[in-house]
Amino acid sequence: MPEPARTPRHLLHVFSTFAVGGPQTRFVTLANGSKQRYRHTILAMDGNYAAAAGLGKDVDCSLSTMPVVKTASISPANVRHARRLLRDLRPDLLVSYNWGTIEWSLANWPFPFAPHIHIEDGFGPDESPTRQNWRRVVMRRLLLSQCERIVVPSHVLHDLAVARWRLRPERVLYLPNGIDCDRFAAPPDPALLATLGLDKDGLVVGTVSGLRPEKNLKRLVRVFAALPRDLDARLVIVGDGPERDALNEEAVRLGIAHRVVMAGALANPERILGRFDVFALTSDTEQMPNSILEAMSAGLPVVATDVGDIRQMVAPDNAAFIVPRESETEFTDALLRLLRDGVQRAKIGDNNRQRVRSEYRLQAMIDRYDALFSGREM
DSSP states (O other), X not given: OOOOOOOOEEEEEEESOOSSSHHHHHHHHHHHHHGGGEEEXXXXXXXXXXXXXXXXXXXXXXXEOOOOXXXXXXXXXXXXXXXXXXXXXXXXXXXXXXXXXXXHHHHTOSSOSSOEEEEOOOOOTTOXXXXXXXXXXXXXXXXXXXXXEEEESSHHHHHHXXXXXXXXXXXXXXXXXOBOHHHHTSOOOHHHHHHXXXXXXSEEEEEEOOOOGGGOHHHHHHXXXXXXXXXXXXXXXXXXXXXXXXXXXXXXXXXXXXXXEEEEOOSOTHHHHTTOSEEEEOOSOOSSOHHHHHHHHTTOOEEEESOTTHHHHSOGGGXXXXXXXXXHHHXXXXXXXXXXXXXXXXXXXXXXXXHHHHHOBHHHHHHHHHHHHTTTTO
């Protein structure tokens, strides 16, 4: 007789938001890659489920809600609601993401309803690895120590979790992001380029980013404005967010608005990446940004602020173009060197492409998370 079908493990994923972003996109990739091995329930604390549009039709996934009290500190009401939901759902595994879900660690303590994995991707504008909120440090130290695993995508976060949060090293798991290299190696979409006015010759400095304060895209606008005016170049910013108007105003103030293309959010950034000559990132805080992996897959050289693991991510000959975030002059110089040297751009871009295929393969990430979610690596 055939063996009865196994009931898929039920995973409850708790996000502060399920708007499109790095952790959300990674989850969608993992869920699509694992097909029917799991039954997922997603809860977004802010009620935004925009990233769910990327889930495949064959993914067993439901969206859950609960009353949420918005507060700068831990809310006893949120803890009670979370505990009630955990009791009702009885998931096989609780997966929480970043500081905005820390209340779930308290709700699952001291008598856990389910094994708990916490995934920490980085910080918003109010924190960084070198500027930690001491109250949050204490709460992380106390509550995350109850988790079976604390997963981090960068060496910087791993060191922080062990040294500053004092979590047990054997529970802190470095698990880098992976990417579909073939997808981002695709040529750009001619129709999109024509729509954006990018179908003519000329150099393009581009970035893909949420338009939020911690991404500090005003820095990128200023750096671009500092390039020689006789350089035939345009700046393309792909993304959307609350900083959009401020970026437009900065470009107008600096007299470069006619050379700045605000492309808006693109669900498929590979449609434009191949048109970039240099990828630029000016964030104040990052850990392991997917946008860098996407740019590397597209064969682009990268100029970026030296935050998170970016210097370790890129190919060795690209490391010279990862500059201190405090120095806009160094950023401008690095950008200009690459824009004036097509041979070097091509060489570094090719090395970046080879590195991402060697070190950051999508299937490797899916397999590692599958081992975690199935309980084999806990």
